[in-house]
Amino acid sequence: MSTLTTLPPGPAAKPVRETPQIPKTLEVNFASANGVGLDVPVLTRAQPILPSVNYHLWEPCNMKCRFCFAQFKDVRNTILPKGHQPKEQAIEVVESLAAHGFDKITYVGGEPTLCPWLSELIGHGHQLGMTTMIVTNGSRITEEFLNRVNGSLDWLTLSIDSAKPDTLAGSGRSVGGKPMTPDRYIQLADQVRASGIRLKVNSVVHGLNWQENMVDFISRVGPERWKLFQAMPVKGQNDRTIDDLLITPEQFAHFVRINRRIEEFNVVLCPEPNDLMRGSYVMVDPAGRFFDSTTGTHTYSQPILRVGVTAALNEVSVLEDRFDQRGGYYDWRGKPNAPMTAEVQPLIASLQ
Numbered sequence: 512m513s514t515l516t517t518l519p520p521g522p523a524a525k526p527v528r529e530t531p532q533i534p535k536t537l538e539v540n541f542a543s544a545n546g547v548g549l550d551v552p553v554l555t556r557a558q559p560i561l562p563s564v565n566y567h568l569w570e571p572c573n574m575k576c577r578f579c580f581a582q583f584k585d586v587r588n589t590i591l592p593k594g595h596q597p598k599e600q601a602i603e604v605v606e607s608l609a610a611h612g613f614d615k616i617t618y619v620g621g622e623p624t625l626c627p628w629l630s631e632l633i634g635h636g637h638q639l640g641m642t643t644m645i646v647t648n649g650s651r652i653t654e655e656f657l658n659r660v661n662g663s664l665d666w667l668t669l670s671i672d673s674a675k676p677d678t679l680a681g682s683g684r685s686v687g688g689k690p691m692t693p694d695r696y697i698q699l700a701d702q703v704r705a706s707g708i709r710l711k712v713n714s715v716v717h718g719l720n721w722q723e724n725m726v727d728f729i730s731r732v733g734p735e736r737w738k739l740f741q742a743m744p745v746k747g748q749n750d751r752t753i754d755d756l757l758i759t760p761e762q763f764a765h766f767v768r769i770n771r772r773i774e775e776f777n778v779v780l781c782p783e784p785n786d787l788m789r790g791s792y793v794m795v796d797p798a799g800r801f802f803d804s805t806t807g808t809h810t811y812s813q814p815i816l817r818v819g820v821t822a823a824l825n826e827v828s829v830l831e832d833r834f835d836q837r838g839g840y841y842d843w844r845g846k847p848n849a850p851m852t853a854e855v856q857p858l859i860a861s862l863q
């Protein structure tokens with residue numbers, strides 16, 4: 512991989528929760544990323560290059576989104592028949608990431624709520640001083656789950672691509688062919704916010720929804736942040752199913768343009784076209800290895816628990832500039848930005 516920079520070891524786990532000191536001045540090596548001709552700084556260094564990490568702890572999922580770039584069938588077919596590590600190893604991975612200095616951990620899948628020990632992993636991340644987040648399709652979120660993670664889960668991200676059940680079903684975002692309804696998403700969002708857990712929404716923009724104006728719906732859901740991903744092909748993950756869902760950069764820009772009005776509701780809009788997505792995340796796979804997709808397919812490091820975080824991290828490419836450009840640096844521990852729901856906004860406007 513790229514040239515390494517010699518750095519001191521990462522800091523010890525932080526028992527005290529405080530506003531993160533996000534590293535903005537880093538030594539970088541300007542190089543081509545794995546020969547794909549990326550004219551941006553490539554960082555592969557023995558320090559948390561970025562302050563946040565996504566842990567894809569669970570390969571199984573109850574939905575079948577055709578654009579999904581986190582299917583990990585390759586992992587399951589090669590080294591991890593069950594699609595996940597045993598609980599004890601997953602906990603060790605979380606401890607290793609915290610000890611290395613990551614400040615925010617996002618538990619992802621597959622569908623992470625299928626993991627019976629998810630709440631324990633969230634609790635560990637919290638106890639070790641990290642901001643905790645999950646990304647979920649929402650189908651298995653219950654009051655009981657929200658009560659269980661109350662006090663240890665900081666953020667919940669709901670994956671919602673459309674307010675139209677037919678569109679959801681057409682893309683595969685459904686359980687046994689049955690998509691969730693807009694009302695159910697809204698009810699769920701209300702429950703999450705009422706639990707004191709901060710809310711984000713992720714949407715994949717693809718061939719079936721790129722012309723959809725979702726402002727009214729998302730304003731009612733009421734997330735603080737709304738992240739938009741351009742449907743992205745990843746060899747070995749979704750290349751057999753995504754073709755008719757791929758869109759051009761112009762189509763993605765169109766979706767962003769017609770939904771930009773969400774900002775009037777105090778929702779932070781975070782668009783991520785394909786070129787900002789690749790290489791801008793630190794990601795761990797269900798087998799406990801770092802991976803990146805800068806070459807258009809997943810490249811995996813050696814297991815973290817075998818070689819340690821530093822050595823494993825040095826085997827993948829992370830592009831700090833892209834993390835910055837996609838809005839990766841934000842104050843996740845800061846005060847909530849109190850999104851206005853569609854019901855509240857007209858009231859506020861009438862008072863002004």
Ligand code: SF4
Nearest residue numbers: 572574576579621648
């Ligand atoms: S719900 Fe998420 S993990 Fe499951 S198939 Fe869809 S995108 Fe992939």
